Amino acid sequence: MRSHLLLPALLSSMLGLLACGAPANPAKSNLMDQTTAGKNRCVVQDDQAKLFVVEWDATDAATFESLANRDVVFARYEGCELRLIDGCQDGSVAGRYGTYREPVLTSGAEESFVISNQDELGAKLPLGALTLGGEISAKQALELKYFVAGSVTATRDEVYQSEIADNPRCASATHVVWGYTLGSYRLLARDATHVQAGASFKGIGASGKHDEQSQALRQAGDFEACTKVDNHACQVPIRLTLRPIRDGQPPALADTLPTPSVATADNPALGAAQQMMNTVQLQQSASQKMMAHDGAGCLADLDKADAIDVQGRLGRLQLRARCAMRAGRCDEGKKLFRESRRAFYRDNNPTGLASDATIDMEVEQMAQQECSTASGGGKSVMNNALGLTQQIMQAGMQNDAGRCIELGRELKKALNASKDPMSNQMASAGLQQAARCAAAGGRCAETKELYAAFAKAFLNLDGPDVDSAFEQNIQCKP
Template identity: 45%
Template sequence: MLDEVAVGKNRCPDEDGDARPFVVEWDATDLAGFEAKASRDLVFVKYEGCEIQMLYGCSDNGVPGRYGAYETPIFTSGTVESFEMRDQSEVYAKLPLGAASFAGKLEVGQALELRYFVSGAVNSTRNYVERSAIADNGRCSAATHFVSAYNLGAFRLLAHELAGGQIEGGVGQAGVGTRTNSESSNLKQGGDLDSCETRGQQHCRVPIRLVLQAIDETTQDLDASAAGAARPDPEPAEDTVSERAAKLRHAAEDKGDAGDGAGCLADLDRADALDNSDETRVKSLWIRSLCTMVAGNCQGGKDMLVEAISLADKKKKLSELQIHVQLNQAELAYCPLDQIPESLQGAAMFTRIRTARSENQPALCEANAEAALELIRKQRKAGTKPDHSAMEALGEASACLWSRGNCEAAKKWAIQSSLEYRHDQDQAEARKEAEEVWVKRYDETGCSN
């Protein structure tokens, strides 16, 4: 029926280009899946017909961040905003992904209102993705867009009864009327809007809106500066060659820190092509060594790092032990876990959870906790003593998740940590005591999950 009217024929005008849809229809499982994937890789989607399909298989299982990754969240000040939808065309225009579910509410004399608060944004390390970059991966063939950024915050979707064609007491209509509980109902909620007005905003940091960018079907020359080039040089014209190279190296470092090793190496190639002088060679090689590790070549990156350390240590003051310590620290922080000796994997997981906690990346905390638990169980099955750092990683993950307001997950890992330390005891009794300790130690009155 709806497809017979204009809104049905043209209800998603942005699906062939860039779009910024709200994801109010996602449930807890959808949110968890997205956050877990975004903690490791750039997220690709198929977006058409007011529907979005997350292509979580569009990645390289062996190399996290091969196609891109996401930077540390940037938190901003904000205020509660809202908009209303009084007919189906407005629902499809403003909430295309949830239109099929929510438009029916308008057929029973109701209007919809979305109240939301944007507390921050997470940007990807890529400002575009060419089709050729993912062409060799069949699991990416259906991709039409990638998530170039997403907003964090909270929302509440309400249905209001219409009185004489008007919403009673709506936002921006003070004095028009007053709603009663029977006149409004809460259809959907993500996070906690009330938490957005608090200092900590612990429950105001769930993904609420995606920025979708269409896959680039053509190959672009990033260094083209001629008039009419598809992608003009992003650097200001007044920059010198060395300044441009320095900016590219800085961008490469940011990509490497975000887990986008391939993007980091691509920026370094461009920087070195502009300026490969003796003054910049050591820094460039140092960054390249770390990004080579992130990109999946641990040993190759370590070899480069030894060379970079040697070039930087002109007076040869560093001992072999000091060089070994630097290599070990880099390996724990940047190398793929499956390329690190098992004896060091627990330490790597603990290190990465602590870093993720400081950089507000709870999904990474939980992902490394899962890896630590898998390692512990593998070692127990083999009859060996579980790695101490892997055991410690479970408690560190709990602290990370608690600091972000995810009380349910924090409790889960705190109890799991206790159970692993008391593995030889009665597990039912150990769980009961761990839960009692949790209740006594933590105040969950402010938790929403």
């Protein structure tokens, strides 16, 4: 995996002009650089930037997805140069700075826009402006067709400088990738006269009939899969939403609590109902962040809920324990979980049959399931194995043998680090899936490697027995 991605950028309006031939009057070009349009081609005008990533190849997209599967992704974005920073994370705690929620899939529609000159290129596709500038002329324009199949957003609205200040690998970061859209795209070079007359937007228009006169410059994803029930092939990242890293520290807890309205202040019953609703929403948000492996974000929501509803703290204690474990605070999480189990048995088992030994066993089981570890890639070994297995299944549906092999080898390492039978069983099932995926892609040597790891872990086979089981259960043709 590359240490970073460097996306070409528009360094100045002069470079775009050179791509179409030297200007007749250099003074005019310098004047253009000083105008509002010239200066602002690569300037973000609002608080967030939305950038199409048409320069990414399959490796770039896979690298981004690998980072996003564990943590929010940080970047350095200046002018129109974007560099993703893969080191801005905590190796022992996944999601320390936030993670991403599950994708929200939509029915979607095909959309498009036309780029006819250098100014439009800098405004609409700034990350591709340097390399694509030479594709635009009086006779040729660009058209980007894309299909949005879903979107992904971060578990936290903001990231503050103080939260990453102790990590030197984050020093160059200026933005966080707050969200991204999934889908497919095609970037076409077209006859300028045709696209001006026939450009389509949201699937309406005549541009489709000019496809035979176009040349595909870039494409990713499968447009045909976008309208199918199984649209995994139409879920590549196509556009990023960047938000700047905020200066200073996050606001104090008291400043983040919901402010009672005038109506609730004058009506105690209404105020109590609003308080309950706020608490429920915060608890739901905390649960969602816990599932997304944002332990610290979960704890922040629970702090707010406890400040509003002190009496309900005990009912949220088990969730707080799991979030503390996922946030890398395992000892604290175990203490909280023990407290929650004692309260449970006190209320539900008055006979006192549940001994300290029983509670201790439950605490250790929960810790093994939830506590983040370096060997688990910043997650528990079980959660890491589950996550890798899910990614292998998705790669298999996309017939991506290379990705299956990469993930299978990661799962193999997780299996070697695990001493938990349930985690091992989960990991071995993922290894079998990875082997079948590799076989479907004709990668027979890697198929046997992954199947051997599965057979040893799940079937307790070795040597010639593995060879025999492989021949009976796996069919692979190079």
